[in-house]
Amino acid sequence: MGGILHDTNKPTGAVRPVRVEDVAREAGVSPITVSRALSSPAKVRPETRQRVADAVARTGYVVNSIASTLRSGRSSIVTAFVASLQNPHFASAMQGTVDAFEGSRYHLMFAQTGYSEELRADVVESVLPFRPAGILFTGVVRNEDTRVALKRLGVPVVEMWGDRPDPIDMLVGSSAFEGGRLMGEHFGRQGLRRIAYCGHTLDRGAERLTGFRAGLGPFGLAPGLVLPYEGTRTFGEGMSAIDHILAALPGCDAIFFGTDLLAVGALLRARQLGIDVPGQLAVAGYGDLDFAEHIDPALTSIRVSDYEMGRDAGAMLLKRLMGQRIEQPIVLLPVQLMARVSTQRHAGARE
Amino acid sequence: MGGILHDTNKPTGAVRPVRVEDVAREAGVSPITVSRALSSPAKVRPETRQRVADAVARTGYVVNSIASTLRSGRSSIVTAFVASLQNPHFASAMQGTVDAFEGSRYHLMFAQTGYSEELRADVVESVLPFRPAGILFTGVVRNEDTRVALKRLGVPVVEMWGDRPDPIDMLVGSSAFEGGRLMGEHFGRQGLRRIAYCGHTLDRGAERLTGFRAGLGPFGLAPGLVLPYEGTRTFGEGMSAIDHILAALPGCDAIFFGTDLLAVGALLRARQLGIDVPGQLAVAGYGDLDFAEHIDPALTSIRVSDYEMGRDAGAMLLKRLMGQRIEQPIVLLPVQLMARVSTQRHAGARE
DNA sequence: ATGAAAGCGCTAACAA
């Protein structure tokens, strides 16, 4: 006996939802007892609890979270804003967040904010009516008005990826500067000289580039070319990028790409052109997607702990939601240089 | 002047939400007029509407969707169940769904059902309390009890990917049989003889395999080896798979992998082993991930319209939610053979 | 075009 009369392929099929009242009548108790039996079983005598359980099973009752949330004021929705679920870094992070909330009483509601990595204010506003218990951003909120509005909301907020010192509330990020710096240092150590950067140059891209310069500096080096690629990054773009770079910076012997996808495109194109990587040209990416270590030549990249970031952000938010104090509301996860063949300049590599 | 008193880093910061009543007082009208001014502006005199708008701005009012939904009975939440957001096919589909609902009054709430592609009944149950207006499954619901429960719910449901004739309600899928058949036919035409299949062999994998056999049949061919790989598919697994296959089926000259990831792993391993692809061994995948056409050799695969599937499923659900009748509640999107170099057996390829 | 009263379904607060 189902909870609702069946009525398929009609505009709205639902006809007669079962309410606590129905269950209460069936079990011979009062509505509040049903409520308690379901949400705080300990407060109800086992025998009564069983009667309620039977009545629930017989009627097919399902609580109405809407009514429950309204009355109790305790929302169980946590909203996660993601720029794009198609971005594998964000997808990994969201996996981590999902895992962090697994088993909790909270439900993740994803809202996609658009293809670009910017978080649109209207998208944020559109979920506030749901009064989420907490909010997660896969990224940093750039719009100042939105930041202020979120602070005013008084709801726990976690931002990710960034490393600004003034988060809206909490932050689990990683340092793009440090990632760039590690790569600059690596390039310097490998003895690379005519160096190009290709990728994002705004926001985190700018930080990465600054770090890259900082890493190259001690070797007396600096990028001879910076080619901004602000859009979404694809293999195809990486393939064309390498042509532009070689034309604009003749004798270029190393390229640092802002994403692994661009870098892989470049590797493919280099092979087409008969350019030896890393013999003639070193290529590195950023993000260390899973294919980076598997392609040929294996791609040097910077590993950012995507999954861990999402998981830790979720855990931090959950802790706060459970009323615990967060000692350290700003956490930076380590970035790591994954030095592989694509930038290797060792014995005989120059042929 | 914010809508809520500020109280950062407290268990729950929210202190004093603004209600319609507050706005009404501010605007000198009744609560219901505020409600109308916001949800059906046409029913309110422009002048009054303006007064309300000003009052809203001054107070920072944000409707409470929870209360609104409870009273009106019109939920604006659509739940999308996804096995894993890390699966790029599902991520693309969800992008399509997001796009389909863009601009509508509905909000997508994603629920992840687990690493495997099976949809757990308890996960489905956990969102029913939210009384979603509609439900989407990135996949087909296998559990019969869950199917029955969903039918009883009387809520519009769209399943994806599958091609069963008895959907819970609506279905936008593609034929795994046809995908397999196309590849079998292609293998036959290419003159391949010692053929292996490696990948999922259950559910859709079984259909794919049946189709593969059907495609090979007319050429007097059949798979000489079927190597089941039911888990998540990674490059690494593809790399090891090829060793197993060559040992178990000596002289094997073609492998059809159930996913592109496995196939790419095999390509990498083949290169390590000095096996010429496609000269000695033809390799094909399934799914046509974006890197398939870019790797070397370009990977033959079956393209499934992931994005379109998600988009069409979303559009179908939306249409139904808006009260329109669905003429064709079962739609199968085409699968397409993407014949590329990795299976090419032309002049001199055999060397 | 606007308002008054009522109630969506549930649970907090207060009894008993």
Add this chain to the structure above:
DNA sequence: TTGTTAGCGCTTTCAT
């Protein structure tokens, strides 16, 4: 341990 009463914030229904 169980029940009674009231009300979360909004919008439906029915007036005016």
